[in-house]
Amino acid sequence: MSSLKTLARSLNLSITTVSRALDDKSDVSPTTKLKVRDAARRFNYQPNAAARSLRKRKADAVAVVLPAGASQIGLGALLSMLFEASHALAADGLDLMMFTPPAGEAELNTLQRIVDGRRADALILVRTERRDARVDFLAERGIPFVTHGRTECATPHAFIDGDGYSGFCDATKILAGLGHRRIAHIGAPSTFTFAEHRLQGWLAGMREAGLPTENLSAISTPNETGAFAAAQAMFQRESWPTALLCASDAMAIGAMTAVKQAGLEPGRDVSIIGHDGLLSGQFTDPPLSTMEIDADTVGAKLAVMLLRRLGGTDVRDLQTILPVRQVPRMTHGPAPA
């Protein structure tokens, strides 16, 4: 609508001066600044984003590509984290833009469009996988990024992650301490880093407690439906587990339904513990025992890390693992006699 040219003409000033006035540069007189700012407000002036980022060679934006099947795998928690991050980024004048990869297109292509098309100055990667091609790609391009979740990629990178390993190890030992011996684990596909960590945590806990893990491990799609099916299969066998550790709350909720359908009572006959501290876990029957990252501002922390990365901090100094805290509710208790 209105450009610097419009403003300049209406004020009998040069484009240069208007631009510098709006940028509060020192070589513009205070009175001129006032007049310019006033006119800008009257004209609803808003700098053209394209022109600005073309000239400044930066987009003043951070991008995140939401994983394709995101609506399947509970995106709610992820999203509130991104909201937080966006607020912290806004303080530095950075917009957070979320992209959704077109149906046919690989997520990597979307990433390439963003990176090589210079649409963003930095990226946030969510839902990392152990071998994550996105990390390799971004590292090769040399664009700053922070991942939410670790990877096993060769090149070190900035990340923030919860200590799922310890969380699941602790939970396992708590259950063992309650007398459980057959503690099962329903995990997400182990291509996801978080899934692998939680699995390993469970394995470690079992080992420390001196318990066998044979036939006590299952993998399912990380949502209610998948875990429901996995749990159902477990409870059709002759000797079922007395405790169930699920990689996420959504999965725990699905598993709980299967437990009930098998005629067993969650919290008494079968203990169930999830992960995420989801709000909806407070409203299951009985309320779901779970664990969650012991920090109320993961998103903000992530944003700060990204800003420091943009400021040149070495990636090796930007690797945060946050403790995981147990949130006991009603779905776990002593092993049945």
Add this chain to the structure above:
Amino acid sequence: MSSLKTLARSLNLSITTVSRALDDKSDVSPTTKLKVRDAARRFNYQPNAAARSLRKRKADAVAVVLPAGASQIGLGALLSMLFEASHALAADGLDLMMFTPPAGEAELNTLQRIVDGRRADALILVRTERRDARVDFLAERGIPFVTHGRTECATPHAFIDGDGYSGFCDATKILAGLGHRRIAHIGAPSTFTFAEHRLQGWLAGMREAGLPTENLSAISTPNETGAFAAAQAMFQRESWPTALLCASDAMAIGAMTAVKQAGLEPGRDVSIIGHDGLLSGQFTDPPLSTMEIDADTVGAKLAVMLLRRLGGTDVRDLQTILPVRQVPRMTHGPAPA
């Protein structure tokens, strides 16, 4: 990284020809096109988004500003709709960008930055309110947009919406037909259009069934916690409702917890019906009766409407109200004796 200039130099061609070759224009020889495309691939050429949209005077992007408290009010369903929409938009070369309004900043400001800064060619508005300042703003600016949900704004605009009125009216009559007389409604704040429609649908159903509505209506924040509190209050009174119509599934789940805590059995002592057809509703105990929009592709429909709007179709021809279908599960049944 690599620009048209780089490519042109490496091929001994002009920038013009390279640009036109990549655009598959007819005045470039087939062999040249091949060579250019090959080089572009080798160089990982990706047009600079800023330069392109500056020159073309369009951003090839559609923006949506996610409502501030979105993580509170179930964003999951919304998001999967937006995913769908993005896929349909991608077919026309449009990116879907989601923005989150910075903490302090009003949502309208973010909108202004996007619109006046020319960051998007069109907008999607979600979670409409009855008097929605965003609609007025966009209408005044003359930028194409489609809202998800109706408004009561004076200027007509393109929208897609579910027929919440009929859905709730139908559900009410179904419950009345099952012998219920005290059918309560827990609604969301009636500034939200969807909340008002659902409330009015319930009122109409009660009227048609000849039932009184006094003391049977409550308003709460549209999540589990809010509806839990609202329902709890209802069941502390001497004569409680035998049926509960909740404005959303999340609210129904919260209400169900309150019902159980009051020592009543959902589906037998108290019927509960929600709205949204959420996946998690299949995993409550008992599974939640609900209703949902009778179309599997609301997002895609929305995208098509937006594309037609961009193509110049009149807004009056772009107003879709989709039927709502009842999804009976186990939380409703005959009124208790």
Add this chain to the structure above:
DNA sequence: TTGACAGTCCGAAACGTTTTGGGCAGCTTG
């Protein structure tokens, strides 16, 4: 009186595209 200097302002170039309006060969057609 001169030179330096601060305080204001501005012209022009640049960012990387797309698009306009040609130009130059080589053919075909009359």
Add this chain to the structure above:
DNA sequence: CAAGCTGCCCAAAACGTTTCGGACTGTCAA
């Protein structure tokens, strides 16, 4: 052979910013 046409290519302008390198006034000190 001239005129017209087709096929291929290109220079230059434009999009709206930011920024570099001055330029012009006055003021102050020497």
